[in-house]
Amino acid sequence: MTCQGGNEAHDPGGIVFRIVHKRQLSDVVFEMGVEAPRVARKVRAGQFLILRVDRDGERIPLTFSDWSAEEGWVRFIFMRVGKTTHALSHCEIGDELTDLVGPLGTPTHVGDLGRVAVVGGGVGAAVAYPVARAMLEAGDDVSVILGARTADLLVLEDEFRAIEPTRLVVTTDDGSAGVKALVTTPLKELCEAGEIDLAFAVGPAIMMKFCAATTKECGVPCIVSLNPIMVDGTGMCGACRVSVGGETRFGCVDGPDFDGHLVDFEELMSRQRVYVEEERLSDSEYSKECSCRL
Amino acid sequence: MSAVDDSGNVATPKPSAEKPRHKPSREPRTPMRERAAVERAADFDEVALGYTEELAVAEAARCLQCKNPTCIEGCPVQIDIKAFIGHIIDGEYREGVAVLKERNALPAVCGRVCPQEEQCEAVCVLARKAEPVAIGRLERWLGDYDLACELEHRCVPEVGEPTGFRCAIIGSGPAGLACAGELARLGHDVTIFESLHAPGGVLTYGIPEFRLPKAIVDSEIDMLVQMGVKIECDTVVGATLTLDEILNVEGFDSVFIGSGAGLPVFLGVPGENLNGVYSANEFLTRVNLMRAYEFPRADTPVWRGRRVAVIGGGNVAMDSARTALRLGADEVFLAYRRTEQEMPARREEVHHASEEGVQFKMLCSPVEILGRDGFVTGLVATRMELGEPDESGRRAPVCVMGSEFEIECDTVVVAVGTRANPLLMKAAPDLELTGRGYVAADEHGATSVPGVFAGGDIVTGAATVILAMGAGKRSARAMDGWLQNPDR
Ligand SMILES: Cc1cc2nc3c(=O)[nH]c(=O)nc-3n(C[C@H](O)[C@H](O)[C@H](O)COP(=O)(O)OP(=O)(O)OC[C@H]3O[C@@H](n4cnc5c(N)ncnc54)[C@H](O)[C@@H]3O)c2cc1C
Numbered sequence: 181m182t183c184q185g186g187n188e189a190h191d192p193g194g195i196v197f198r199i200v201h202k203r204q205l206s207d208v209v210f211e212m213g214v215e216a217p218r219v220a221r222k223v224r225a226g227q228f229l230i231l232r233v234d235r236d237g238e239r240i241p242l243t244f245s246d247w248s249a250e251e252g253w254v255r256f257i258f259m260r261v262g263k264t265t266h267a268l269s270h271c272e273i274g275d276e277l278t279d280l281v282g283p284l285g286t287p288t289h290v291g292d293l294g295r296v297a298v299v300g301g302g303v304g305a306a307v308a309y310p311v312a313r314a315m316l317e318a319g320d321d322v323s324v325i326l327g328a329r330t331a332d333l334l335v336l337e338d339e340f341r342a343i344e345p346t347r348l349v350v351t352t353d354d355g356s357a358g359v360k361a362l363v364t365t366p367l368k369e370l371c372e373a374g375e376i377d378l379a380f381a382v383g384p385a386i387m388m389k390f391c392a393a394t395t396k397e398c399g400v401p402c403i404v405s406l407n408p409i410m411v412d413g414t415g416m417c418g419a420c421r422v423s424v425g426g427e428t429r430f431g432c433v434d435g436p437d438f439d440g441h442l443v444d445f446e447e448l449m450s451r452q453r454v455y456v457e458e459e460r461l462s463d464s465e466y467s468k469e470c471s472c473r474l
Numbered sequence: 475m476s477a478v479d480d481s482g483n484v485a486t487p488k489p490s491a492e493k494p495r496h497k498p499s500r501e502p503r504t505p506m507r508e509r510a511a512v513e514r515a516a517d518f519d520e521v522a523l524g525y526t527e528e529l530a531v532a533e534a535a536r537c538l539q540c541k542n543p544t545c546i547e548g549c550p551v552q553i554d555i556k557a558f559i560g561h562i563i564d565g566e567y568r569e570g571v572a573v574l575k576e577r578n579a580l581p582a583v584c585g586r587v588c589p590q591e592e593q594c595e596a597v598c599v600l601a602r603k604a605e606p607v608a609i610g611r612l613e614r615w616l617g618d619y620d621l622a623c624e625l626e627h628r629c630v631p632e633v634g635e636p637t638g639f640r641c642a643i644i645g646s647g648p649a650g651l652a653c654a655g656e657l658a659r660l661g662h663d664v665t666i667f668e669s670l671h672a673p674g675g676v677l678t679y680g681i682p683e684f685r686l687p688k689a690i691v692d693s694e695i696d697m698l699v700q701m702g703v704k705i706e707c708d709t710v711v712g713a714t715l716t717l718d719e720i721l722n723v724e725g726f727d728s729v730f731i732g733s734g735a736g737l738p739v740f741l742g743v744p745g746e747n748l749n750g751v752y753s754a755n756e757f758l759t760r761v762n763l764m765r766a767y768e769f770p771r772a773d774t775p776v777w778r779g780r781r782v783a784v785i786g787g788g789n790v791a792m793d794s795a796r797t798a799l800r801l802g803a804d805e806v807f808l809a810y811r812r813t814e815q816e817m818p819a820r821r822e823e824v825h826h827a828s829e830e831g832v833q834f835k836m837l838c839s840p841v842e843i844l845g846r847d848g849f850v851t852g853l854v855a856t857r858m859e860l861g862e863p864d865e866s867g868r869r870a871p872v873c874v875m876g877s878e879f880e881i882e883c884d885t886v887v888v889a890v891g892t893r894a895n896p897l898l899m900k901a902a903p904d905l906e907l908t909g910r911g912y913v914a915a916d917e918h919g920a921t922s923v924p925g926v927f928a929g930g931d932i933v934t935g936a937a938t939v940i941l942a943m944g945a946g947k948r949s950a951r952a953m954d955g956w957l958q959n960p961d962r
């Protein structure tokens with residue numbers, strides 16, 4: 181595994197994190213596979229990894245979307261939004277990532293859930309997909325609600341279809357694919373019809389907030405998979421603190437799954453915005469750098 | 475290249491008969507060169523510049539070379555202080571380095587961060603009447619002398635005949651590094667597993683560049699790599715690998731756990747999850763490990779407060795406060811529950827912090843953090859008084875009713891301590907823990923699992939670099955004994 185101090189001198193060799201798969205799912209959404217045999221042996225649905233693209237890079241968390249213990253690789257899906265995901269989108273098969281660590285977080289509980297509505301919003305679909313698959317494999321009944329702002333941001337629809345959920349509902353905000361609605365509309369219908377015992381929602385914080393509110397009204401429990409800002413992902417910094425039922429929990433080790441009815445979403449959204457200015461600066465410096473290189 | 479032979483003894487020719495008798499100098503303690511407070515508080519370069527050869531020789535000359543050198547007993551790893559200072563007096567610097575390395579794998583680090591004033595220097599014979607010999611500064615000078623040499627000319631302890639045994643070390647902080655060095659000397663094949671992307675533990679992610687340059691930590695680690703120690707970063711034991719897998723799948727014969735006390739403790743007051751409130755661990759990790767002070771050249775940002783309040787009175791609090799100043803804060807306050815006398819931080823660091831402009835607010839304790847639109851705007855604290863001594867012997871602070879006051883600030887750094895991270899242990903149910911969640915180990919580091927040893931902060935709770943190194947080294951010896959025992 182790659183390893184370095186500040187002088188970046190020693191690299192004792194061993195396993196390298198080589199990119200073995202890359203697929204563009206839409207204009208801005210990519211799927212990537214990386215060789216990481218030890219990690220691949222351990223992953224379970226709902227867990228995440230942290231990677232760095234290069235030696236000046238930030239540590240960013242991404243959820244495992246797929247993995248093969250036999251072949252020793254893991255996959256994840258990311259949307260190109262900031263500097264790190266831009267740089268990542270420029271990596272090609274055969275390139276090596278500087279770091280990849282995992283699996284982190286507590287796996288999603290599956291198997292005795294009954295009828296579940298798995299709701300994936302935007303790239304949240306990348307988390308929803310392995311979770312839905314694990315639930316189906318464990319014998320749960322799974323309905324999938326897949327939502328995005330517009331058709332181009334809709335990902336993994338074919339993959340979801342292939343695992344044969346009980347139903348698959350697609351929504352877009354602008355009606356460019358599936359039903360013109362927010363994910364909460366079909367969710368509410370399923371809850372009211374008494375068709376589900378549990379909802380599992382993952383996507384932007386605001387979407388999870390509304391899924392939690394919708395299910396709460398109907399008295400259906402709702403698990404949400406949170407995405408707070410992280411640094412180490414192992415419980416040593418507390419950057420990922422979230423308030424759940426009035427208690428502070430660490431998103432990276434106690435989560436990422438929490439009881440949606442108890443999560444303080446306002447706090448989560450506020451904490452996610454702490455570095456917006458810095459991110460803007462980082463992105464603009466990066467685009468300057470890119471245009472220089474061209 | 476080594477000045478240490480197989481048995482670990484210093485192979486120095488001893489033509490003592492020809493040496494002139496040492497006449498101690500009567501000069502006062504030699505000051506160390508330091509950068510001026512205004513200059514150094516504006517950047518992350520090292521504050522203390524150390525001795526020159528001339529200054530080191532002058533300071534060494536003060537040593538009495540006692541028949542009964544009490545200083546050695548004050549050192550947690552019993553460095554032969556008299557001998558290494560003797561070598562400086564005689565101009566035999568390489569031999570001096572060898573004496574240090576016999577006991578201490580990281581002299582350039584310890585010379586900088588050990589609390590010598592409470593250890594060796596406190597019991598130096600000279601300290602009874604005047605100022606003690608500046609043992610720490612001399613250790614630092616020799617450590618740096620060694621680091622300044624090309625790697626192939628450095629004093630690298632000799633590696634023993636391969637024993638065929640494989641040892642795994644969890645965590646690359648001082649405990650793990652010291653254990654690794656000793657095991658390699660004893661001929662074992664050593665691999666360190668580290669969860670972060672860089673080795674060094676607190677030396678890398680916690681203690682700031684201006685107090686312990688990362689290049690020094692890296693060079694010391696390079697020496698271990700030179701000795702054949704393998705370091706695998708990005709490996710979280712308890713997640714990527716379990717303790718059981720290290721022993722039974724990866725095929726290691728023995729394991730040392732040196733995973734530190736890395737779980738931050740928060741205050742538990744309202745407003746603690748506002749933007750701008752950091753654990754010291756997060757604040758320092760962003761700045762040191764992720765080099766946020768170079769943002770946007772390095773990608774990781776940190777919130778650069780204009781008015782920063784740091785809570786706590788230890789080294790971690792001092793480092794956080796001085797880091798905040800260097801990030802450009804106009805004012806930095808340090809709020810501590812007791813008085814300056816009770817502060818656990820090293821005197822030297824308290825002195826440096828106050829020179830640089832950190833404002834100390836003693837006898838006060840935060841009760842609430844105030845905010846607007848999700849960001850910190852201030853801190854409500856209450857005044858404290860010192861009551862009766864508690865079980866630690868320090869006078870316990872009690873709060874003065876109705877004495878709340880406000881400190882305006884936009885950043886709060888909480889540096890009130892750390893605990894053991896349960897991640898590794900949760901995946902190792904056989905490993906016995908203490909009531910407070912640390913790994914239970916005897917004085918040799920042996921745990922409840924045969925062949926598994928532990929030491930450093932993960933056993934004692936947050937302590938010091940040298941105690942962690944001492945524990946790592948003791949465990950290495952015990953591991954060797956365990957491995958060589960045919961009846962196990
Ligand atoms: C800011 C700060 C300043 C300090 N200043 C001083 C000082 O001036 N003088 C002094 O003597 N002491 C000081 N200390 C204390 C000193 O640094 C510690 O006592 C010492 O580092 C403990 O060493 P350790 O090896 O036990 O643990 P650590 O240094 O904490 O190292 C533990 C390592 O294990 C890794 N790890 C943890 N869990 C796992 C896992 N599950 N799998 C793999 N790896 C894992 C961690 O990432 C880390 O690298 C300071 C501490 C801090 C935080």
Ligand code: SF4
Nearest residue numbers: 537538540545598599
């Ligand atoms: S006790 Fe002081 S004077 Fe005596 S040998 Fe040690 S350092 Fe030198």
Ligand code: FES
Nearest residue numbers: 413415417418432
């Ligand atoms: S990301 Fe650091 S504790 Fe969770």
